[in-house]
Amino acid sequence: MGQSQSQADTRPATAEELSKQLAEKFATRCFTPLEIYSFRDVFRSLADTSDGVSYLKEDTLTRFLQVPDALGVAPVLFQMVSYLAAFPFPAGAPAVLGFEEMIVVVVMLTERYGKVLRGGGRGRNVLLYRSLTVFDRLDGKDGADKGGGDGDKEVVEGEGEELNGNAKAHTGFAVDQPANDEEGDDDDDGLALSALESLDANDVFKHSDAPPISHCSIPIDNFRKIIMLLLLIAPLEASQPFPDYSDRLSGDNLEQLRATADAILSAFINTESDTGIKIHSWNSVIPASLPNLFNGFSALFSHFLFSKSLDLSKRKPSSPTTTPPISPPTSPPSSPALRRPTTPPPLPPLIPTADAEEAEILDLTLLSQLSFFLDPTSLFHRLRLLYSGGSAGFSMRSFETRVFNWRAPSLLLVSGSRLPAIPESSNERAFADSLPPKRLPDSTATNPNRLVFGAYIPQTWQQTYKTCLSDPGTILFQLSPTHTIHRSTISTDQLSFTHPPLSHPGISLGSPHPSSKSASGTANPAKLGPVSLHIDASFEFGVFTHDSRGGGAFEPASGPGGGDWQERFSIESLEVWGCGGEEEAEEQRKRWEWEEREAEARRRINFGKGDREADRALLEMAGIIGGGRSGGSMN
Template sequence: MGQSQSQADTPPATAEELSKQLAQKFATRCFTPLELYSFRDVFRSLADTSDGVSYLKEDTLTRFLQVPDALGVAPVLFQMASYLGAFPFSAGAPAVLGFEEMIVVVVMLTERYGKVLRGGGKGRNVLLYRSLTVFDRLDGKEVADKGEEGGDKEVVEGEGGEVNGNAKAHVGFAVDQPANDEEGDDDDDGLALSALESLDANDVFKHSDAPPISHCSIPVENFRKIIMLLLLIAPLEASQPFPDYSDRLSGDNLEQLQATADAILSAFVNTESNTGIKIHAWNTVIPASLPNLFNGFSALFSHFLFSTSLDLSKRKPSSPTTTPPISPPTSPPSSPALRRPTTPPPPLPLIPTADAEEAEILDVTLLSQLSFFLPPTTLFHRLRLLYSGGSAGFSMRSFETRVFNWRAPSLLLVSGSRLPAIPEGSNERAFADSLPPKRLPDSTATNPNRLVFGAYIPQTWQQTYKTCLSDPGTILFQLAPTHTIHRSTISTDQLSFTHPPLSHPGISLGSPHPSSKSASGTANPAKLGPVSLHIDASFEFGVFTHDSRGGGAFEPASGPGGGDWQERFAIESLEVWGCGGEEEAEEQRRRWEWEEREAEARRRINFGKGDIEADRALLEMAGIIGGGRSGGSMN
């Protein structure tokens, strides 16, 4: 009984003790011994010490990660890390970034927490949202005023009790619950609960004193800086040395980086009328349109797990006087397989040099934007320019010759400028007459510098005669002036590639298959799908339609990019990029060579040598004559 009484009297673990236990579990289960050894070495080399506590300062952290000063993102990134370092007790944020706190930061940003925590998809998104938010005091004051006017003051005071003689014990708010919560927008404590459950301490969990999430927002300017950083680091690999970003932070490249960041930002909020991003927009846009947005942080913070100062071929004992609370092995494994080369080979170019010089639409920044919703493994170092209208000519035959033999997924990109409301010139009038009357407004009130649309096509291109091609992995998207993603529905009207005499020939995504012209030779206006892209056969004009009611082959967008709009544009550039490596390129080359041999063989057939019967037999075998068809005179 004495032992039971002693256990009962044991005080529960404090938040600080539980945080250290969680860091210990993260370190032993989410890192290999070599990674933990490297992490300790990197932390020791960077940390400042004050009153016996080692920690990382803002400039130290951002200097080690080589975050460009030109972005001005260092304070935002440090705020983010300081919040994550306090996990799972957000009330302790901002945390001092000591050894244990940095372990938590690295585990959360490299998404290794799955080895310890259950679930975490939505919970991590909300955690990242919280790490970037600021408390909107005006919003909180307005809600408090409404609560007092509605007579809620007495109820809250009665429930809250007194603290130091003050009945308002709710962190300065008259009400404790956010007003007008939308379903699914409440704070998600799933990761924090899972963390405490893993420590058998879920009974000590209490909701933090942080402001209700509906009273918080991410400042637009702060998030713009984060997006620009993510665009820079998207191609970064975990063990790859930090690249030189200087060429992307000057001149036209910087303008493109800023424009792309603004396009992505506009998916969350109307930047002209809003100054902050709310949780509802965050929960709506991230999973649907930007599921890979934060992947770059994984490679960036993985650099803590690679110490360039260690000679991993030798055993290096550690000093017992400086061993941190979490004790990794005194020496790393010396297996040659685990050695990190001191001079890694230079990485392959993201886009082959020759293709990059010829490309008019795709560049490294746009490629990074694509990686935010397409698998990066199909993009970086694996794209090949199959067709460019600027060099190969704007014709369907040229397109067909260069693209149809590609036996792997491909990317269609088209850019242009908005057509005037009143057509100018005969070609514009003919294009306008081929479409239904325009009843939807433009996507933006201002005329954008450039419109960019495209599609990810998982299947092989081919000419369609009666029905559309269909694949559930097909994605239609807009990259500028707003970032919107439209995934496939169960409809089959996804992709058609048609020549005359079908009506409205060209390339269509999301519209019904074109029909044959009537006996009189006239055609009804093109049938455009609710969410669709149509490029005419001359590759001169295009139209992108977005009807928020949906019901077609592709899902409509939500958020500021949603609504009802239609963009009619003059095509300036058109490209198709193959997603594949050497094997796919070799297969395309073999097919080209086979077609070349077949064409040459057909050219060498020479009739009229005098053997009429032999020539006739050859034509019959080819199906040109015979069966009641004379095929004309042989003489």
């Protein structure tokens, strides 16, 4: 009797029990008492109940998160959440979105798991990949043929289907079905293993069916919808009310949203030939080119931690079901003003209204795309239009006047259309003659509607004479038609801004500094770096070169955006945006005022009408008079 009781006490915990223990650990370590109280209040207000089980339905979840119907992303988002809810046991997906399951979802998507789990972003990226995948029938059939002859008799997708004539119980997502394939390093189960280690349940992981990943892929259309959603919510903050997206989901704005999503999608796959995104491409592109892609989910799901019914300005009688697990203040505020609920001041616009109306390249969608690889805190509510060729004129002098006094990082953006293979005008022919013969093909077989390139410049702009400006934080990028990011290497040939008489003057990133013209007055073709952007001095033409061998100032891209190609284009718009706030703008204004005073002082020098001795001393210092030279009459 005692022996059987001892055996019962030492039985291993079930997956359901371990999942509940993990949720409890997440709740106590990753949330504050006020947050878990708010979460409980929000969940209770949303949940449906069936057979004593409270859970969230798809339409309830998407309605609370205010996911736009126009995107058609609700089923994809619900699939992702249902998979994450089963963590760390993917065989249990799709999981019912109960209270404990939603705690796990919110912790994973808000990236608070670091207080409990070991492992970094790579494990989370793989987990997010799995949550969006479906079983690839072609790969699955090939794997089944290799593993056994009956592989094609099983249908592994869907619920309620038959297996060998018998009703098949629900076995979770098809992605979680075992297959006879070997997993590579791309399959990182570090987070799941860490979760079980934190519960002292390592053996459960060893004996679990690790889901295959090489036979799975993310459908292109599904991921396009997720990207469009992420572009919308990228600027969202955790405690910020959901904005109105209606103006961005119609007409040209919707087309721009879809085109930007396609540009990002093309960084993973060749949209003309591939059918889905594979794990190797995912693990290559996300860390290098889109490290902040899923940041919007953190703010979106943080709304579960802010209850609208919670008013800290009121004190209610304590009760077991309604009192938050925090201590109330020992005494009320000393004045009525302090007892009023405080509301945060409204945020300034993401882009200043006047600048947004003047801009020709940057809009809210492109701003979100930039935030996927640049620090969002330096972009949202922090940009100022310093220069726009459309309004200030396409000239280097105008560029200098408006940009050189900005003492903070800046963004250079240039857009245009592809030049024809055979020049059609004298200017096009002169530009082609200034470059080496074109040996690389265009980046795409089809002619894109618009080419958009740019650079993030951490240092202050200035004219260069012999050497390039360099900063390890400089980033060269392409935003359309394909999203590619090129970070700086140890080379210092990063940025030059040159005027004549140097050969090939203009703005150049990633190429050696231009040299002086030869004695004959002729110049050799421009030296273009392996990964480089060159804009000519007239701001009329530009060229972006991408050599996959690298070896220059910027790293080449991998995946579909890589390869060997060159785009020569006619410039339609050119902009520079300053990354900074009022302090940086005030510093720029002061420098402008100082330069204006100096210029005015130089204009007021009037020899013969001012101080005669001072004028003579100035001329002597200049070597114009004195030393036996009269220099002419001073009368």
